[in-house]
Amino acid sequence: MTLDVRLRHAFAGFTLDIAFAAPAGVTALFGRSGSGKTTVINAVAGLLRPDAGRIASDGRVLFDSAGGIDVAVHRRRLGYVFQDARLFPHLTVRQNLLYGRWFAPRGPGETLERVLDLLGIEPLLARHPGALSGGERSRVAIGRALLSNPAMLLMDEPMAALDEARKAEILPYLERLRDETQVPILFVSHALAEVARLATTLVVLEGGRVQRAGPAQDILSDPAAVPALGIREAGSVLAARLARHEADGLSRLETPAGPLWLPRVAADPGAMLRVRIAAQDVMLALTRPEGISALNILPATVTAVRLGEGPGAVVQLRAGTELLLARVTRRSAEAMGLAAGRPVFAVIKSVAVAQSDIGGSG
Amino acid sequence: MTDWLTPEEWRAVALSLRVSFWATLISLPVGIAVAYVLARYRFRGHQLLNGLVHLPLILPPVVTGYLLLLTFGRKGAVGAFLDQTFGLVFAFRWTGAALAAAVMAFPLMVRAIRMAIEAVDPRLEAAAGTLGASRPWVFVTVTLPLILPGIVAGAILAFAKAMGEFGATITFVANIPGQTQTLPSAIYAYLQVPGGDGAAFRLVLVAIAIAMLALLLSEWVGRSVARRIAGA
Numbered sequence: 001m002t003l004d005v006r007l008r009h010a011f012a013g014f015t016l017d018i019a020f021a022a023p024a025g026v027t028a029l030f031g032r033s034g035s036g037k038t039t040v041i042n043a044v045a046g047l048l049r050p051d052a053g054r055i056a057s058d059g060r061v062l063f064d065s066a067g068g069i070d071v072a073v074h075r076r077r078l079g080y081v082f083q084d085a086r087l088f089p090h091l092t093v094r095q096n097l098l099y100g101r102w103f104a105p106r107g108p109g110e111t112l113e114r115v116l117d118l119l120g121i122e123p124l125l126a127r128h129p130g131a132l133s134g135g136e137r138s139r140v141a142i143g144r145a146l147l148s149n150p151a152m153l154l155m156d157e158p159m160a161a162l163d164e165a166r167k168a169e170i171l172p173y174l175e176r177l178r179d180e181t182q183v184p185i186l187f188v189s190h191a192l193a194e195v196a197r198l199a200t201t202l203v204v205l206e207g208g209r210v211q212r213a214g215p216a217q218d219i220l221s222d223p224a225a226v227p228a229l230g231i232r233e234a235g236s237v238l239a240a241r242l243a244r245h246e247a248d249g250l251s252r253l254e255t256p257a258g259p260l261w262l263p264r265v266a267a268d269p270g271a272m273l274r275v276r277i278a279a280q281d282v283m284l285a286l287t288r289p290e291g292i293s294a295l296n297i298l299p300a301t302v303t304a305v306r307l308g309e310g311p312g313a314v315v316q317l318r319a320g321t322e323l324l325l326a327r328v329t330r331r332s333a334e335a336m337g338l339a340a341g342r343p344v345f346a347v348i349k350s351v352a353v354a355q356s357d358i359g360g361s362g
Numbered sequence: 363m364t365d366w367l368t369p370e371e372w373r374a375v376a377l378s379l380r381v382s383f384w385a386t387l388i389s390l391p392v393g394i395a396v397a398y399v400l401a402r403y404r405f406r407g408h409q410l411l412n413g414l415v416h417l418p419l420i421l422p423p424v425v426t427g428y429l430l431l432l433t434f435g436r437k438g439a440v441g442a443f444l445d446q447t448f449g450l451v452f453a454f455r456w457t458g459a460a461l462a463a464a465v466m467a468f469p470l471m472v473r474a475i476r477m478a479i480e481a482v483d484p485r486l487e488a489a490a491g492t493l494g495a496s497r498p499w500v501f502v503t504v505t506l507p508l509i510l511p512g513i514v515a516g517a518i519l520a521f522a523k524a525m526g527e528f529g530a531t532i533t534f535v536a537n538i539p540g541q542t543q544t545l546p547s548a549i550y551a552y553l554q555v556p557g558g559d560g561a562a563f564r565l566v567l568v569a570i571a572i573a574m575l576a577l578l579l580s581e582w583v584g585r586s587v588a589r590r591i592a593g594a
Contacts, residue, residue: 047488073491074499080492086485090507099503103494148493 001184003027003152007043007053007063016040016050016208025200026178026185028216030192030229035205037188041154044186045080046073057151074103079145079183081155085137087129093140094125100148109149110181118180119143119173135166139173146183153177155187159194167194168356174198175360192233196220196276197359204228221323223306223314226279231312235278236325239361242271250295250350257319258298262353267360274361279314281352282326285345286336296348300324305338313338317346367568371561373540374548375568381456381544382524385464386517389471393516397475398501402484419469423529430462430534458535459542463524471520478512479505511587518580522573545569 006019016036029037042048044055046062049070055063057078062071079100087096097112116122119139129137138158145153158174159167171194178185178198189195195202199216204225211228212219219225221236240253242265251265253275260275267273288297300319307313313333317324324346328338338344367375400412418426434441434452444450452458482505490500506513528546535542537551549565552558 045492047492072496073488074494074496076492077494078492080489082485082489084485086483086489088486088490088504090504099490099495100493102503103496103499144493154492 001058001152003044003058003184003186004054004056005040005044007040007050007055009039009043009048009050009053011039014208018205018208018210020203020210020213022184022186022203023201024184026187026198027201027203028195028199029186029188029203029205030190030195030199031205032190036208037190037205038156040205041080041156041186041188045078045154046071046076047080060151077104077149077151079148079150079153081138081141081145081153081158083157083160085129085141085161087132087137087140087144089129091128092125093121093127093129093132096129096140097121097125097143097147099144104147104149107149110146110183112147115143115146118146118176133166134162135169138162138166138170142173142177146177146181150183153183153185153187155185157188157190159189159191164356171197171356171359179360192229192235193276193356196235196237196357197274217323221316221325223304223316223325226306226314226325227308231308231314231327232280233278234314234325234327235276235281235357236323238275238277238322238324240273240275242267242269242273244269256321257300257324259296260298260348261295261350262358263351263355265358266355267358272361274359275353276357277324277348277353278357279325279327281348282317282324283347284315284317284326284328284332284336284338285347288345289347292347293349294347295350296346298324298346298348300344300346302338302340302342302344304340305333307333317344319346367564368561370539371548371565374543374545374565377456377459377540377543378525378545379572381459381463382521384457385460385467385524386471386521388460389464389468389520390513390517393468393471393520394475394513397472397479397516398505400472401476401479415472416469418466418530423466423527424533426465427462427530427533430458430465430530434458434461434534452535454535454538454542456535456542459531459544460524462530462534463527464520466527466530467520467523470523471516474516474519475509475512478509478515481512482508511584514583514587515580518576518583522576525569525572525576 001024003022009016016039029040031037039048043050052065061069062076063069119142121139121143124132124136159170202216202219203213204211206228212225217237226234238255238257240255243252243254245251245264249264250261253260253262298319300317302315303318304316305313307330311329313328313330315326315328315338317326326346396415432438436445436453441452452461487500487504490504495503526546531544532547537543537547545565549562552562
């Protein structure tokens with residue numbers, strides 16, 4: 001399953017000109033508002049006709065300006081989860097969920113029972129959308145799209161309208177969606193923490209162009225991508241396994257970079273996790289620091305240093321098989337002689353890693 | 363029960379109800395289609411169509427009636443064709459009264475339905491499309507249920523207007539008792555003859571009662587439909 005997108009579209013004072021491929025898994029279109037993300041996803045869905053380009057899903061051409069092909073929205077079979085849910089107000093949750101069933105081709109797909117279980121929406125079935133909370137509405141919208149038996153799921157900032165608590169409620173469901181269904185997902189986001197938790201492939205848009213595209217882990221740990229992602233947000237993702245919960249409230253995680261102690265993680269021992277370590281939470285030392293409060297000290301080797309425009313620098317480290325990013329000042333980078341090949345110790349405060357930075361991974 | 367109205371008066375009331383019922387029923391699908399086109403599409407001639415629909419509201423009813431007579435009369439272009447092809451005659455028949463009532467009520471019906479369609483979020487219709495529904499299905503499963511209160515309001519408004527139509531009707535199909543003499547025509551006729559005040563007054567009471575009933579019905583239906591849609 002691959003989605004191939006190449007399109008050009010002119011707006012007043014802004015031209016979108018992009019090409020990317022979305023393989024199986026979760027592909028995130030990341031960019032600031034006005035970078036053209038929603039236009040891309042609307043063009044894929046068929047809600048917007050681009051000036052030129054070609055869109056194909058698994059070799060099935062959905063749009064081709066040269067060949068005069070423009071498959072109608074309802075024949076594209078792409079489930080779209082809108083930012084504002086767009087549930088039908090005159091139908092119950094059950095009727096909303098089953099709406100796409102009427103039109104979907106018969107065949108293997110998600111069953112109502114499985115979707116109810118996956119999204120935890122069984123108790124809502126008899127209600128009307130007007131009586132749902134924002135988070136519940138999002139979940140029903142996801143379920144409705146899934147049950148239309150789509151070839152792919154499109155999500156336009158499905159969590160942008162939610163507050164932090166509701167986001168934390170939805171994210172685990174999206175992770176289950178990624179790990180437990182075969183449906184590929186293309187989703188739009190401007191929140192890097194969200195992207196780091198969910199995406200397997202990352203496409204970074206800036207001013208209507210593709211800035212970077214590739215496996216999410218590679219781009220997130222690439223210092224050269226930091227300006228496009230935003231320095232405050234930048235950070236790499238470590239694959240981890242929850243080893244055990246310890247008596248003093250910490251959880252021990254095994255990562256290829258070494259053990260990590262974090263405040264109690266809401267998962268069972270043995271769970272596979274993705275942990276986002278923000279670049280600004282990583283401190284560097286030339287010798288193993290002693291007598292400090294930080295619990296996590298990982299031996300690492302500098303692989304790249306990128307000096308910023310201002311007083312900052314981003315250092316890429318290899319710890320075990322994983323890549324980490326650290327944000328330091330240029331002054332420190334020069335004083336410590338940080339350069340590729342230099343052995344260092346990465347220091348990470350346990351409490352710096354927020355609960356929202358830790359997600360499941362199949 | 364029937365004592366307080368003479369058979370002739372009853373005929374006028376029954377005829378008015380029949381004329382208004384058919385006028386409303388036949389014009390409803392056309393009204394929905396025209397309202398949808400006016401609300402959702404922009405095309406050359408949009409203003410012209412809008413103007414044509416509203417013309418009967420603004421023209422003197424006598425003019426509308428005369429135009430109907432010219433077009434749908436036995437010698438009129440359309441009238442002659444319908445007479446020869448389908449044996450359908452409008453002139454001086456109750457069907458003509460229904461046609462006149464439908465034309466006069468049409469603008470009110472279209473306005474009410476168009477307003478309801480414009481209140482439907484097109485993004486909901488787009489969402490239905492992404493779930494696999496083609497345009498006609500989107501209309502039937504999303505748009506139509508959401509505009510139902512507007513349709514009911516439009517239909518009842520049209521019915522009430524048809525009940526009261528006088529000018530165009532009397533011009534087009536005259537005032538033949540038992541044939542084309544509707545409630546307003548009958549009231550008018552009674553007022554023309556000495557001693558007809560009593561009959562006219564009785565019919566006025568009937569007209570008021572029917573109007574009130576229609577109004578209450580529309581309120582009730584509108585509320586219950588809206589409640590069902592809001593899903594409380």
